[in-house]
Amino acid sequence: MKTKLINSISLCVLLCAPAAGAAESGTLTKNDELKAEPFRDAKTLKVLAAGDKISIVSKEGGWYKIKAGKSSGWMRMLSVRKGDAKKASAATGLLALSSGRAATGKVVATTGVRGLNEEELQAASFNAQELQLAESYSVSKADSKKFAAKGKLVARPFDYLPEPK
Amino acid sequence: MNAKLKWVSLSGLLLIAMNCSAFDLRQSLKDKLNTDVPQINPKLVEAVNVVKEARGPDEEEEIAIGRQISGNLLGAAPLVKDAKLQKYVNQVGEWVASQSERPDLPWHFGVIQSEDVNAFAAPGGYVFVTLGLYRLLQNEADLAGVLGHEIGHVIRKHHLKILQQSQLVDAGGKLLSRQVGGDDKIQNLIGNGAEIVARGLDKDAEFEADRIGVVLATRAGYDAYGLPGVLQQIGHFAKDDGSIALLFKTHPLPDDRLDKLDSAMEDRFDRIKGQTLEKRFYRVKK
Ligand SMILES: [Zn+2]
Numbered sequence: 001m002k003t004k005l006i007n008s009i010s011l012c013v014l015l016c017a018p019a020a021g022a023a024e025s026g027t028l029t030k031n032d033e034l035k036a037e038p039f040r041d042a043k044t045l046k047v048l049a050a051g052d053k054i055s056i057v058s059k060e061g062g063w064y065k066i067k068a069g070k071s072s073g074w075m076r077m078l079s080v081r082k083g084d085a086k087k088a089s090a091a092t093g094l095l096a097l098s099s100g101r102a103a104t105g106k107v108v109a110t111t112g113v114r115g116l117n118e119e120e121l122q123a124a125s126f127n128a129q130e131l132q133l134a135e136s137y138s139v140s141k142a143d144s145k146k147f148a149a150k151g152k153l154v155a156r157p158f159d160y161l162p163e164p165k
Numbered sequence: 166m167n168a169k170l171k172w173v174s175l176s177g178l179l180l181i182a183m184n185c186s187a188f189d190l191r192q193s194l195k196d197k198l199n200t201d202v203p204q205i206n207p208k209l210v211e212a213v214n215v216v217k218e219a220r221g222p223d224e225e226e227e228i229a230i231g232r233q234i235s236g237n238l239l240g241a242a243p244l245v246k247d248a249k250l251q252k253y254v255n256q257v258g259e260w261v262a263s264q265s266e267r268p269d270l271p272w273h274f275g276v277i278q279s280e281d282v283n284a285f286a287a288p289g290g291y292v293f294v295t296l297g298l299y300r301l302l303q304n305e306a307d308l309a310g311v312l313g314h315e316i317g318h319v320i321r322k323h324h325l326k327i328l329q330q331s332q333l334v335d336a337g338g339k340l341l342s343r344q345v346g347g348d349d350k351i352q353n354l355i356g357n358g359a360e361i362v363a364r365g366l367d368k369d370a371e372f373e374a375d376r377i378g379v380v381l382a383t384r385a386g387y388d389a390y391g392l393p394g395v396l397q398q399i400g401h402f403a404k405d406d407g408s409i410a411l412l413f414k415t416h417p418l419p420d421d422r423l424d425k426l427d428s429a430m431e432d433r434f435d436r437i438k439g440q441t442l443e444k445r446f447y448r449v450k451k
Contacts, residue, residue, distance in 0.1 A: 024401075029424070040435045062390045062434060077390060078427035081420055082401045116242055116281045116295065117411055124241035131236040134244055134275045134291075137251040141268070144259035151305070151442050153386030155264060158437075161376040163369075164428035 023055040023067065024082055032079040034071060038063035045073045054080065224289070227325055228271065231289030234324075235273070238285060238293060242277040245296050245449070250276055253447040257305060258292060258312045264384035265377075267320045274312060276449075282399060283412045286315035288325040296449065297408055301398050304443035309382040310392025317377030323370045365415040372417070372425045379430065388439035389430070396423050 030050045036043040038060050048054070048068055054075070057065040063074045139147070148155070244251060251274075258274035270290035280297040292315040294308075302308050318324060375392065383389045400419030402409050416422070 040432060059390075059394060061388050061438070062393075062430075077397070078393060078423060078430065080397075081423065082397045116279050116283060118414075121238065121241050124237045126233070126236040127240040127243065128236060130239035130243045131232065134235065134239060134251075135273055137248070137255045137275070138271065138273050139252070139255040139259040141259065141263060144256055144263060147256040148260045148386065151386075151440060151445055153260065153440055153442075155384060155386060158380055158383045160380050161429040161433070163373070163376075164425060 023057050026054050026056050026064070026066070026080040026082050028052045028054065028075075028079055029081055030079055032076055034066070034068065034073040034075055035063075036073055038065075038074040042074070046071055048075070056080070056082065224270075227322070228289030230325065230328065231287040231291045231319075234287040235291040235293070238287070239275075239277065242279040242295070245276045245278050247276075247449065250299075250447055250449060254294065254308065254312070257308050258316070261309050261313050261381050261385045261387075262290070262316050264381050265316055265320050270319070272316075280408055281411065282402070282409045284311055284315050286318040286324065288319065288322065288328075290319055292316065292319070298395075299449060301395060302446070303394070304391070304441040304446045306382060306387040306391035306439060306441040307395050308391070308446070309385055309387045310378050310390075311395055313378030313381035313385075314374045314392060315378075316381060317374035318366070318370070320377070321370070321373060323366050323374070327366070368417045368421075372422065372429075375422055375426055376429050379426065379434075383434065383437060383439060386440055388441045389434045389437060391441070393423060393426055393430075396426075 028048050028050050031047060033044040034046045034048055036045055046068075052068060054066045054068040057067060057072070059065070059077065060074075062077050064077050064080055066072065066075045066080070254274045254276055255272075259272055262268060262270070262272045267290075272290040273292070275293045276299050277293050277295055279295040281295050282297045282301065284292070284294045284298055286292050292312055294311060294315075298311065299308075302311065375396075378392045379389050382391055396419040399409065399412070400423065417425075
């Protein structure tokens with residue numbers, strides 16, 4: 001548990017280099033309990049209110065480890081929405097860094113990467129070679145089972161979710 | 166292969182496929198008619214054809230349509246030239262798709278060379294993720310959730326239904342579809358196919374695909390919160406960012422999707438543990 005946490009933090013630092021140090025910000029979408037551990041039955045430390053600003057430290061399953069003022073604990077991920085008023089600039093920063101784009105969001109011409117807007121998709125012409133290549137990577141059911149077993153993935157039954165009212 | 170030529174063959178293919186199956190059936194029924202059951206009413210034969218047409222293309226036709234659409238999509242954005250990456254997404258994708266009610270479709274997955282943040286599904290089992298979206302993923306459970314959403318579109322035939330609707334609704338289309346060969350009018354009618362995957366589905370189809378994505382990832386043994394986590398990340402983007410414009414145009418906003426997932430998931434996943442496999446996750450070079 002503890003090592004797992006440390007792992008995911010160092011991973012985040014690695015991946016979220018642009019945001020290193022500064023945890024991501026978030027806002028509560030509804031009143032919910034701050035828990036001592038990432039479980040429903042864990043001790044409730046405090047109830048946070050919809051609209052409260054928090055910072056997200058790490059993620060585990062459906063839970064975020066968060067800081068809210070002086071308290072910290074675990075909050076259901078789906079009670080939080082990432083981001084705040086600084087959304088626009090933060091996103092541009094992330095994008096510019098991860099994709100080598102200019103800050104305007106335009107693709108840097110030299111990369112030769114084409115966009116994928118509707119016009120470009122409409123104008124696209126059939127590429128038989130690429131399609132063949134794509135199909136050449138397909139994986140057999142037996143191989144995918146081996147791959148799953150290597151990752152200790154165990155298939156289990158789970159019903160589809162009903163449409164919420 | 167020449168684009169125009171190929172295009173003609175799409176229209177042709179589509180139309181021939183549809184006409185052909187009707188014809189084959191008619192022929193085989195006619196054969197039957199001439200042999201053991203001469204008393205079959207020709208009107209019944211016609212009715213069977215109508216039912217078949219209304220039910221839509223069968224699986225072979227569905228795959229042919231998806232192939233054509235995918236070839237066009239790849240014409241706009243080719244595959245990332247990284248065989249290990251492509252093999253990896255096929256391994257994850259095949260495993261997740263195996264948990265669906267259509268495990269035996271010939272599933273194909275790919276990462277395409279575009280810094281846009283988006284993913285596409287075409288009928289018959291074709292699923293593509295942009296490199297821009299792939300870069301946002303942090304582990305294999307995230308990938309499983311994203312692929313699961315697209316697999317959801319395929320198994321519920323969301324795009325196929327739009328294709329059929331546009332052909333059935335348009336009276337001109339029905340008339341045109343009787344002419345085998347294809348021409349500009351038909352091209353205008355169906356679009357080049359890639360446009361179909363760019364077109365927005367209705368919101369309910371998107372919410373349904375989200376619910377399916379979460380469940381398929383869970384069935385496959387992954388942490389259920391991969392897809393919601395990616396939606397959180399995407400919701401973080403500025404809405405006017407060009408790289409995500411098409412996704413936002415064709416899908417409900419991530420915050421709405423998260424609200425819907427929250428109400429659908431409730432506490433059902435509280436006791437379900439799953440793997441995230443961040444160590445195994447294949448990372449692309451910057
Ligand atoms: Zn979708």
